[in-house]
Amino acid sequence: MxxxxxxxxxxxxxxxxxxxxxxxxxxxxxxxxxxxxxxxxxxxxxxxxxxxxxxxxxxxxxxMSRAESMLLAQAHTLDSLFAQFAGRALRTRQLDDLESYMRLALKAQNQARATLQTLGELKAPKQVAFVKQANIGNQVQVNNDSSTARTRTRKNSKAPNELLEVQHGKRLDTRAKGSSGSADQAMESMAKQHRAKKPRG
Known part of the structure; x- marks a missing residue:
């Protein structure tokens, strides 16, 4: 100043x-x-x-009228540069010059496109929607082994951290003797035949 x-x-x-x-x-x-x-x-x-x-x-x-006018004028200028460099590329007989002019022409064309895109966003701004994410854990994946995977739908609507003791008003009885499952019946019969006569001691 x-x-x-x-x-x-x-x-x-x-x-x-x-x-x-x-x-x-x-x-x-x-x-x-x-x-x-x-x-x-x-x-x-x-x-x-x-x-x-x-x-x-x-x-x-x-x-925004001044900014819009500026962007439009720049887009016209870049489009003119594209035409000039493309014309020089077509008129040259040297392969190196052809490649250089075409590279400059395509750069000017890309800048013109970006300038017009910016102008379009000024005229019609994009609407940004903010969606609150909802985490719904109703799908549980159970991997039994390395080759199979099953997906179940959790039908129990109770909270996952709810204590088991309060379900149906009963506490867990840890003293109750469990029965053998169907998969262990064969092993149970084999145990009767091959049980040691004298306990180890």
Whole structure:
């Protein structure tokens, strides 16, 4: 910023601090780059900064027209670059030049596509739906061995951490003698025939 008299200082701020704060704003940095490019003629940097601030204020208030216009203009420029590089590739007789020009052409084409996609998202933002996840543990997988796996549906609606003692108002009887299952009947008959005569002692 060349005109220090237009920089308003905050309370407790020195002139150097105010100058540094204003010079590092996005509008001031952008204005310096634009003026250094020599594409805007002999414009006053303060006027460029003021214009950029107006555009920033419009954007903050929800006016996206400037951003949409910028993206559309950039898409047109990138499309023009694509056409130029593709034309040079078709006119060249050198294979290396053909490959270089086509690579640049396709990069410009891809950037144009991405720019138009961004413009489309500005015009019609995507609707994001937040769905609360529900963990329903009604499927229990039982692995009997390494070759088979069965899936059962849990029919018991009781909580998984409910104590077994309170089911049906009865406690577990750990003294009750269990009967042999159907799979052990053959082993039971064999035990009677081959039981040791004298207990080991």
């Amino acid at each position: 060349s005109d220090k008299s237009k920089i308003s200082r905050r309370e407790g701020e020195t002139s150097s601090q105010a100058m540094a704060r204003v010079s590092l704003t996005p509008e001031c940095l952008s204005a310096m780059v634009l003026l250094d490019s020599k594409m805007m003629g002999a414009l006053d940097v303060t006027a460029v900064v003021d214009e950029l601030r107006l555009q920033t204020a419009a954007l903050n208030s929800g006016d």
